[in-house]
Amino acid sequence: MDATYFRKGFGLKAEVKPVISAEYDSALLERIRSRANVDRFGDVTIHLAKDFGFCYGVDRAVDYAYQARHKFPDRRIFLVGEIIHNSHVNQRLRERGIEFIYPDDDGRYDFRSITAEDVVIIPAFGVTIGDLERLRKTGCVLVDTTCGSVLLVWKRVQQYARDGFTAVIHGKYKHEESRATASQVLNYENGRYLIVRNLDEAEVVGRYLVGHPDRIGRDDFLRRFRKCSSTGFDPDRDLAKIGVANQTTMLATESLAIGARLREMMARSFGEDHARTHFRSFGTICSATQERQDAVIEMMSDEPPDLMIVIGGYNSSNTNHLAHLCRDHATTFHIATADCINTGTGAIRHKPELDPHAPEVTAWNWMPAGPFRLGMTAGASTPDNQIGKAVARVLAIRGIEVEL
């Protein structure tokens, strides 16, 4: 039996809106927004970035999850992984009886308990073609919330595969979206992919590709990219024609630099004509990620705030990149949720590095004694109420009470 498939919700937006507003909106944030994103509370001036928080893809995914619950109040509902990387939102969904299926270390999901009576939600990141196929075969109701911007990347890498180009994807091989994107090429006979984490890894690939004297050997290459490449990947064969794409939430400047570096190496070694026919690139950072990154760049370049708080899951790619962009300009605290700010002790728990696995640390006496300007932004998976709560907690430490 094939699954029943829904990609546009159930037409219940109006019914679930009051619930979603009650769970995720913030009157305090609305007040600051209405004052051109700058508001003063005692000796603390809050500056909100021009764009921050929930993006269109997350809005839609959360909306569809609530619609699914409303539509099927008595059925088991499962989520493949997390709907988005935000613990607060995920906890709210758990409270509504939605069960999460997490992958093992190799990214494999166990769907054996799913039956035709169940409802399964596909998150905004999408799932691999293999997982989609297995889910279809269960006969369940599938609610697909894959973001349209992710679907655009899929189209791009599918085109690469059709035309005989290996998709070189700037992303994290363990990230659900990168796995799903990479899998799209496997529907094509000679579809290949290689996931590179950053500019350093792209350099390794580029040197191999052009036969640079300092390139690593074939065995080292295969060892290094074993988990990040398609089965049977052969660097001697599969780097001849490459097309660059990226996970939608990477640092835009780094994605551009990777594409430019690989093309430059190819053109310098084999000539411009060769590069024109053997290299393709297409920026697939989504507009929401781009706008949030642009907004913090603007905030940091005008007059950086004294302190910056960036809110979002520690495993949220776009949040990590926002914090990274701020660190060179202002003292920055990347916090997972508002609860990281302790109004009792005045301490703040935060992740001080870009690495999503870096340990959380606690900072004491982190606020200036006198007046200060606090900049705030949040990743695309952070709801307004978490941001409003964080503002209120900062102010509470200063003895300023505000309505949430």
Ligand code: SF4
């Ligand atoms: S960050 Fe971009 S790609 Fe991801 S869900 Fe939001 S809009 Fe879609």
